[in-house]
Amino acid sequence: MRAILKAKWQLFLRTPWTFITMTILILIFAYLIGGLGIDVKHEIPVFTNIKDVEKTETWSRITESEVFEFQLTTETEAKQALEDHRVEAIVFLDHDDFKVYVATETPNANLLYQLLQSAYTDLFLNESIIEAAEEHGQVVDIVSLQEDLAKQKENPLFSIQSEYFYSDKTVKVDMNLQSLFGFTLFFVIYTIAYNVLFILQEKQSGIWNRMILSPLKKWQMYMGNLLYSFAVGYIQVVAVFALFRYVIGIDFYGGFAKTLLILIPYVFCIVALSLCVVSISKNEQHFNVLIPLISVSFGMLGGAYWPLEIVTSDIMLFLSKLIPITYGMEALKLATLYQMPVQDLLPSMAVLVFMGVVLMGIGINVMEKRSG
Amino acid sequence: MLEVLDLTKRFKKNFAVNGVNLFLEQGEIVGLLGPNGAGKSTTISMIATLIEPNSGDIRLYNESIIKHPEKIRAILGVVPQEIALYQDLTAEENLEFFGRIYRLKGRDLKKRMDEVLEIIGLADKRKEKVKKFSGGMKRRLNIGVALLHNPQLVIMDEPTVGIDPQSRTYILDTVKRLNQEKGITVLYTSHYMEEVEYLCQRIYIMDKGHIIASGTKEELKNILSQENTITIKLDQVRKQFVELLKADPVFRQVMVYDSSIQVMVPKEVNVFTRVLSMAEQSGVELAAIEVKTPTLEDVFLHLTGRALRD
Structure with a gap:
């Protein structure tokens, strides 16, 4: 078996093009479609009746946002931008209040509202404390009072710890991760399948027969080939994830290690699926027709291109339950977006292992029957 | 050495091989002659234990190999009709791979690779990728791989298809030399009459799944x-x-x-x-x-x- 792995490694070094092409495609698709590397700040036109608003405390607070970029404009222009759907929302800032105009309710609109609410509340709180102190006849040094308030906030009397909880209907979407996970799980099918295809090519060229006649056992022949395909597929997905995590700086919500664990049953399942496809392929041309058909439909049904959460068709949702990508995406999202512990990922991983075992069994049996 | 008794292979309703009988004595070159589709490749695939016959028996030193294929595999080298080599590996890397799967290691493997490269005349091309070889060189390496583990019996399935006359002569001379110097028994299939006439001591003529004649060259010609x-x-x-x-x-x-x-x-x-x-x-x-x-x-x-x- 080591001889097979060594030969495959030599062949990989001579012809790494499928691997390189697929890796580049994943990077391009995940980078562009996920909007990675592009300035992701949402532009929010602001109009106001506050004079020199840019010098106010409120303005400095809201412009600290990493999500929104506030741009001062006139009321007419702001409203026109909203009507033309060039922006998601616009804001009117007043001395003691604000208004948010939105075209449609989006998660960003809520976030914007919370940001403004928080800025105004803090401001009013400070003002109220100062007013209360002045009412009690104290001479107030505003700067030192503000410093005191900041200190008090560091050691509050009451500490409130807030946690998110998700119900079944709670949906979180992170387009960066969606496209990274989706396109990685999709394109790695090609990388793996074209490595498993070696078995068919070896059968057609007579190399497989030479191995049968040697002292090698059948399981060693399959194991050598499939282990190699697994290794190449796994290295690719790990490399892509690592690149996005450590070079591009994508937030995995602390679940990076867990995603690497999830990829093991997924890659195993895709190796088994590829073996199944190879086993039913009459020749290489037939395989070349089947693989795009299967992978693209799997990508669509399994939520690689768009989140399954936006799919409403019951038939599509039912079919998605039969697709490995569905469980891969589900586990990856649970591990990252929802920050679930490993035991909550096990059901999806178990389904992938089960699918892999079944597909592997079918693939080897069909292949052996056909060669018999 | 080897006896084939009433061998039959059916693919669905078609008989690819129908009641074939033949034998090989140790140290002889036997030709299996017939046009394309005669059933030669199916017959040798059954002898090589790659496919199972529907009926009949194959006996090596009087023991059936159908249930115990390992008996013949240990002493058998097969030269398939296809170029069964990794095109992107060099001649040396191919020999190393096939040597390793035959459990050859270290110095033994190296020595055997050198010997084989010498026999097939590719010692100076050992570092070149197979895909850069001419058709004749590929065929020679295809034969070389089958010789790595010192087989006693070599089955060659049309080993000279599609190559130039010079390479063909080289291959035929190599086969003859292997038989004379090393005593290797050869079962040689071809549809080139002159190859079989040149190489083989005995010949079986096959057509439509049957052996239609057999004997030495002279015996066969006496039919006419x-x-x-x-x-x-x-x-x-x-x-x-x-x-x-x-x-x-x-x-x-x-x-x-x-x-x-x-x-x-x-x-x-x-x-x-x-x-x-x-x-x-x-x-x-x-x-x-x-x-x-x-x-x-x-x-x-x-x-x-x-x-x-x-």
């Missing part, structure tokens, strides 16, 4: 001891002339080529007067009339009514 093969060369082949030949019961197996016609005629018949008269009748100008000693090609023609490469 009562007939001569006549080649009539013409300026132009005319339909009327061919029809006259076919109408005469003396002329058998009339084969028409571009500017010649081949027929079989009983030895006692005076062919010249008959042919001259027919030529005159049909207005054909004769260039030559050749009487040939029968070849195995003629034997095949006699037995099947078809040329080997039809």
